[in-house]
Amino acid sequence: MSLQLANITLTYPDGDGRLTALDDVSLDVPAGTVTAVVGPSGSGKSSLLAVAATLIAPDRGRVVLDGVDTGGLDRTGLSALRRQRIGIVFQQPNLLPSLTAAEQLQVMAHLDGRSPRAARARALELLAAVGLPDLAGRRPHQLSGGQRQRVNIARALMNDPTVLLVDEPTSALDHERGAAVIDLITGLTHRRATATVLVTHDRTHLTAVDQVAEVHDGRLTVPART
Numbered sequence: 704m705s706l707q708l709a710n711i712t713l714t715y716p717d718g719d720g721r722l723t724a725l726d727d728v729s730l731d732v733p734a735g736t737v738t739a740v741v742g743p744s745g746s747g748k749s750s751l752l753a754v755a756a757t758l759i760a761p762d763r764g765r766v767v768l769d770g771v772d773t774g775g776l777d778r779t780g781l782s783a784l785r786r787q788r789i790g791i792v793f794q795q796p797n798l799l800p801s802l803t804a805a806e807q808l809q810v811m812a813h814l815d816g817r818s819p820r821a822a823r824a825r826a827l828e829l830l831a832a833v834g835l836p837d838l839a840g841r842r843p844h845q846l847s848g849g850q851r852q853r854v855n856i857a858r859a860l861m862n863d864p865t866v867l868l869v870d871e872p873t874s875a876l877d878h879e880r881g882a883a884v885i886d887l888i889t890g891l892t893h894r895r896a897t898a899t900v901l902v903t904h905d906r907t908h909l910t911a912v913d914q915v916a917e918v919h920d921g922r923l924t925v926p927a928r929t
């Protein structure tokens with residue numbers, strides 16, 4: 704159970720030419736570990752996450768998930784893989800305003816064909832795991848920013864993903880709540896043995912993660928930790 708990016712190059716159309724967003728990027732994320740990806744704005748962090756999520760196909764290189772080379776899959780195979788193995792936490796929670804916290808999660812299970820009763824039980828279990836055991840009946844406007852982000856994280860875990868991809872989860876939170884969310888993500892990663900990639904601007908949270916990768920102009924390095 705792991706995520707491997709091997710020699711990924713990604714370009715976008717740019718006027719008459721191409722802009723290189725990722726330049727021969729390789730990264731290994733073992734199961735049960737968090738890799739933080741840091742770097743300046745425009746350095747390629749979101750592009751890396753989108754490639755890892757198999758939402759964008761790279762020009763070159765391989766994305767290998769739990770030993771499966773995703774380059775060999777067609778669209779149907781890729782969407783099944785995303786549904787079954789990948790959890791994505793976007794920067795903004797994007798919760799549906801009319802649904803309760805539990806229902807936000809149950810919708811995911813419905814898409815996956817689970818019984819309503821099993822989906823409800825799983826939703827409640829995950830809301831408890833993210834520290835919201837008593838707020839299952841609240842709608843988004845009745846939750847704080849930090850609580851909404853926790854619902855967002857719990858939702859990404861509904862399909863029991865082996866890979867968890869998290870984009871700037873603390874950007875809307877103050878320092879203390881941001882640190883609590885990073886602790887939550889690290890704890891869940893270790894307990895559930897997911898291979899987690901966490902894009903963040905905030906270097907103050909990095910002590911909690913297992914590996915830090917830096918991106919500059921599309922090139923990734925993993926500096927030795929002191």
Ligand SMILES: Nc1ncnc2c1ncn2[C@@H]1O[C@H](COP(=O)(O)OP(=O)(O)OP(=O)(O)O)[C@@H](O)[C@H]1O
Nearest residue numbers: 715716722724742743744745746747748749750751
């Ligand atoms: N769809 C696109 N078409 C063309 N260029 C793009 C596209 N998406 C991103 N880029 C360019 O690719 C480079 C990397 O962008 P990316 O969004 O991956 O950076 P980032 O590190 O996530 O930035 P930020 O921290 O500001 O979100 C940038 O130069 C950006 O302008």
